[in-house]
Amino acid sequence: MGSKLSKDGCFHFPTMDKRNLDTLRNCLCSYNTPVCCGDCINILLFGMVGAGKSSSINTFLSALDPQGTTITCVPTGMNPRSLTSELRSYKAGSLKFWDSSGWNALENPDQTNQVLQMILEGRVPNGTNLHSFIPDLDVANYPVIPENEIHGVIFIFNIDTTDLISDDKMKAFQELQTIVAQKYIHRVVIGTKFELLGIPEKHNEWIYEYKPLQRKFEQLAERTGMDRRSMFVVSNQWRGGQIEMKKCILALYVLDNMVRNIDRFLKTVE
Structure with a gap:
């Protein structure tokens, strides 16, 4: 379940x-x-705004469900509450996902930076x-609420429109991710929305070897300053009452990577 680098620059092989x-699923x-x-x-x-934060939480919750039953408790799409304005949490086992408003929703960048800092520290109810x-x-x-302290951050991008x-x-964004990095x-x-790159669904098994996606990651790494090895994809498109196996695995693979890294760090500071 680890990652390695191939000759073509692909890091992930779920x-x-x-x-x-x-x-x-059992491990998580x-x-x-x-x-x-x-x-x-x-x-x-x-x-x-619109990058797919809320939809991704639904995907994670669905993938973690023992039967992979699609869960849509987080408002998305045409739902009048889909434009997230509140800080909300959704729990699945030992994982709690926090949804937030789009970082470009606030006009003042300094205010956005301060809000993020307070959320990370667990000081926003x-x-x-x-x-x-x-x-x-x-x-x-605004004192710290210990159960609200953030241990990991997922930055969401619509991979089709990053350029x-x-x-x-x-x-x-670089300032925002620096704030997260400085707090270790x-x-x-x-x-998200990698389907818009024209990747056939049957190729999801080799998704990280797909050249258009690799080029998107290269551009994103250059513009954000983040390592390509920390970049993943998740599909938020489902059909029917169950999320398909490959889409489950893509979502769980990200979470497994995060939990392993977070767990390793937390145990060093206990």
Whole structure:
């Protein structure tokens, strides 16, 4: 389940069979957190408006379900509540996913940076409307809520439109990911909507070897300053009442990578 670098620059090789699906799901669903972080690992999803944060949480919840039953508890699409404005959490076993407003939803970049810093530190109460929230870096006014402290961050990008993001917005993102890095919080990038690159669904088994996707990751790594080895894809397109095996594996593979890295770090600081 680890990653290695091939001659063509592909880092990830998730095995697309039921045995690996069961292994990944069982490991994640039976995971016991280190003592220092309570009963949950908190994972924040952070991205631009419409990048697929809420949809990705639904995908994770569905992939973690023992039967892979599609779960749509997070509002998305045409739902009037799909434009996330509040900080909300969704729990599955020992994993808790935090949904947030788009980082480009706030006009003032300094305010966005401060809000992110407070969320990471666990100083923003669950249910807070982030559009009207006035950040205050004084810990006395917004004390740490231990069960809300963030252990990992997933930066979400619509992989089909990354080259359309302006330099100014990408510079703002670099500042955001620097804030996360300075707090020694594990972070990865997830590319959503990769189907729009024209990758046939039958090729999902070799998704990371697909040249157009590799080029997108190369561009994204250059513009964000993040390592390509920390970049993954997740499909948020489902059919019927169950999420397909390959799409489950793509989602669980990311989470397995995150949990292993977070667990390793947390145990060094216990």
